[in-house]
Amino acid sequence: MPSEVDAVRLRGIGKRFPGVIANHDVDVTIRSGTVHALIGENGAGKSTLMKILYGVQKPDDGTIEINGNEVVLKSPTDAIDNGVGMVFQHFMLADNLTVLENMVLGAEKLHGIGDNARAEIRRISDRFGFELEPDVLVERLGVAARQRLEIAKVLYRGAKIIILDEPTAVLVPQEVDALFANLRELRSAGNSVLFISHKLDEVLAIADDITVMRRGTTVGTADPKTATKHELAELMVGSELPSPETGESTVTDVVELELHDVTLTDEFGRNLLSDISLAIHRGEILGIAGVEGNGQSELVEAIMGMHIPTSGRITLSGEDVTRWHTRKLREAGIGYIPEDRHRHGLLLDSPLWENRILGHQTEAPNVKGPWINRSGARKDTTRIVEEYDVRAPGIDTLARALSGGNQQKLIVGREMSGDPKLLIASHPTRGVDVGAQAAIWGHIKRARKAGLAVLLISADLDELIGLSDTIQVILRGRFVGTFEPSTVTPQDLGAAMTGGQTV
Amino acid sequence: MSTSTTTKNASPGLVQRLTKNWFYLTLVGIAVVSLVRIVTDTNDLDSAGTLRAAIISTCPILMAALGGLWAERAGVVNIGLEGQMILGTWGAAFFTYHYGPWVGILGAALLGMIGGLLHAVATVTFGVDHIVSGVAINLIGAGAATYLAEAVFSDYEGGGPRQLIGLDPPTIITKTPVISEAALDLADKHWFFVSDVASVVAALTTNISTLTFIIFGLVVASAWILWRTSFGLRLRSCGENPQAAETLGVNVYLYKYIAVLVSGALAGIGGGFLALVSSSGYGAGQTGGRGYIGLAAMIFGNWRPGGLLMGALTFGYTDSLRLRDTDAVHALLLLVALALLLIAALRAVRGQINGAIVMGVAGALVLAWFLLTDSVPREFTVMTPYVTTLFVLALGAQRLRMPAADGQQYRKGSAG
Ligand SMILES: Nc1ncnc2c1ncn2[C@@H]1O[C@H](COP(=O)(O)OP(=O)(O)OP(=O)(O)O)[C@@H](O)[C@H]1O
C-alpha cells in the first residue's frame, strides 16, 4: 500500500569524478511500497546514484530525503540506520569467509554469529529457495549462488528500502521469477525496492514506476503498464532494440575444440563433470544452457587448463591439450571472457592499457621481445575503446572507475583481439546495455563468419537461442539434452535445465 | 529453485587438522620423542631442563607471531614487530626499575603499542606502503631504544649506556608442592613414555615464570576473540575484503587501528619477556631478530593461532636444544626423519602420491644422515632452529592462505 510519505526523494543530486560528471541534477522519487526501476545506458550514472543513496559516496550537490526526513549519509552505517539495504552491481563478499560469516557481518546484533544466525539463514534460504549452506566458504560458490547470497544478506538485515543493482544479470529465468515473487511479497509488506536492470522484459514485469537516466541525469519516466520494450530502448540509448539472430549457418566441418569423456572429480571424489563430450567446429557457436552451479564453471576451467581433468581428453585443432597450462592455451589462440569480471578479468587498480595486456602478456602488440611494448599496448587499447564504445575519460583511467558495463566491454574487446581461434564466453553481455549488447553480438557474429569457434555460456536464454548453432543443456555436471536453436523455445530449455525433460 | 552442486570446505592443511586433534597429536608426539630418546640414549632430548629452556625461548617468538596475526588478519602487514619488540625491552626495563615487574610488563606493552600506533598512522591513515613503514619502525625502534637507554639508564643503579641489569622478574613458581618432586623423580627414571610425560609436568611446575602462563593464555584468548566473537569477525573481514566490510557498516579504519595497536602491544610484551624472564635486564640488541622469526612462524603457521603456536614451539625447542647439548641435535635428526616419514605415510593414505614421495625421500635422506654420522657439524647446529622450523612448517602446511586483502591499500568510499 503506497502511503502518503515517499520512501526516498532525491533532489538535484550531482557527483563529479576527475574528468567525468557521473551525476547532475538528478531527481528521483520512490513512492513507498513500490518497485521502482532505474534504467539507462552503461555509464549513465545509475550505480553512482545508488552508492550515494547508500552512503558509500558523498554527493557534491543535492539533498536526500528518506521517509520525509532530510538526511546526510556519511557512511553506509548511516544508510543502514535509515533502513536502506543494497545489493551492489559487483559482489561484496569475502571469499575466505563462510556464507554465515558474510551474512552476519555488520548485523551481528540481530541473531548473533552462532546457531541462531545459522537457523535464520536456513529459514531465509528455505523460504526463498536460495539453497544456501551456512558453513561453506564463499570461495566455493559460483556467480549465481553469490548473487543469491547477496540478496539474502539484504533480506537478513530486514531493510525497508532495498536497492538492487543488476541482481539478475547471471540468474536464469526461473531464478528471476522466484526473486520477483519475493520482491512482490516485500512490496506488499510495505517495503520499497529500487531495481536496476538492462533486461527490459524484467523491468516491465516487476516495476510500478520507471525512471530513465542518460549521461548522468534523469531524462524521463515511463509507465510500465503502457510502455513497450521498444519505447524504453529508445529512451535509454536512442536506438532500436537489437535481436541476436545469427542468420545463415557458417558451421564448417573442421573441428576446433573437442572433448572426449571429460570427467572432473573434486577432492572428495565427487564428480563435478561426468563424461562430457563435445565438438565445436570452426564457425560454430555451441551454447551451454543450465542453472548456474551445474558444472559450467568447471567445464570452462577444465578447457582453460585451470583444472586438469581426472580422465578424458581435450584436443584443440587436433592437438592434445589436456594437460596444457593456461598460458600455453591462451597463446594457442583461446580467448576467454570470465564469468566474474572483478575476480578473474581485471586489475581494478591498474589503468585500462595495463588491463589490455593482462592475459595477453606474451603476445603482440603488447610485447617486443622480452619487453612490454608500451606504445603498442596503448595504441591497441585506444582501438578497443573506440571499437567497443568503452566510455572512459582515457586509457590511463583505472579500471575501477569504469561503470560495470564498460568494464565488460573492455574485456570483450580484449579477448576478441588478436583473432582468436576459439572463444570461451561466460555471460559475455553481462551488465551491458541493449545498444552495446547488439554491438558485441555483431562482433561475435562477424568473427564467427571468419571461422571463430565459440563456447557460449549464458543465463540469457534469448541470447543463447539467438546466437547458438547448437545448444547443450548441462545438469549436475552432465549433458542432458541437445537442442536445435531454430525450433526450441525458452520454456523447453527452462524445463530441461531443471531436469524436467530430457531429449 | 536451483540444482547447484554444493561442495564442502576444502580439506584443511595438515597443521590445522592435527592441531584440531591436538590431543592425539600430543600422545603420538610424546611416544615418538620417547622412542628416539631411548634409541639414541640422549636423555637431554626432553629433560625437564631442556623443556624449560625451550619454553623460555618460545615465548618471545610466540608473542611476535601473535602480534603479526592480529595485524595481518586486519589486512596490515606488520614487519615492524622487531622494532616494537625492541621498544618493549626498553619499556619493561624502565618501568620495572621504578614500579616493579608487573607494571614493567604493562610498560613493555605500552611502548610496543606506541610503535604500533606509528605503524597504524603511517599505513592506515596515510596509506604508506606497509613494508616501507615496517622497516622504518624497526630502524626507529632500535634507534630510539639505544638513545633512551643511553640517556636514561646510564645514571641508574646497575645501568649503563647499553644495559640495565639486576631487575626483578615477575613472580616465578619455583616449586609446586608434591607435584614438582614427584615429577622430577619419575623423569629421572628414564622410562618409556611415563618419564617423558613427567618431564613435561616437571617443566611446567618448576621454576616457571607466571608470565609464561599469561602468554599462552593470550594465544588462547586471541584465538577465541578473533574467531568466536563478532568483534573478531569484523576485524578479520577488514583483512579479507575491506570494501565489503565497509558496505555492511564496519568502520574499517577503526578496526585496523585496534588490530595494529594490539599487535604492537603483544610484540612489546614479547620484548618484556626477553628483558625480564629470559635475562634479568635490558641489553642492547637483545631481540636478535626474534620479531622476524615470529613473523615467519605466523606465515608458515598459515595465519592461524594453532599453526603459529606450533611454529614458535618448534623454533624455541630446537633453539634451546642446540644451546644445551649439541649431541641432542644429532638425535634430533632421527626425530625429524621420523616426522617426515609419518607425514609421508599420512599423505599416502590420503592418496597424494606425489607429496608422499617427496616427503618419503626427504625423510629417508635425513634418516641416512643420522645413521651414517655420529655428530652434526658445529656450523650446522647454529642453523638447526631455522632449518627445522622451516622444514616442519613448510612441509606440514599445504595450502598457505593469507588474508585476501593483506598488505593492500584501502581507502574509504572505494566500494562498488
Ligand atoms: N570511482 C570512480 N572514479 C571515477 N569515475 C567514476 C567512478 N565511479 C564511476 N565513475 C564514472 O561515472 C560514470 C557513471 O558510472 P556508473 O557506474 O554510475 O554507471 P552505470 O549507470 O551504473 O553504468 P552500468 O550500466 O554500466 O553499470 C561513468 O562514466 C564512470 O566512468
Ligand SMILES: [Mg+2]
Ligand atoms: Mg552500474
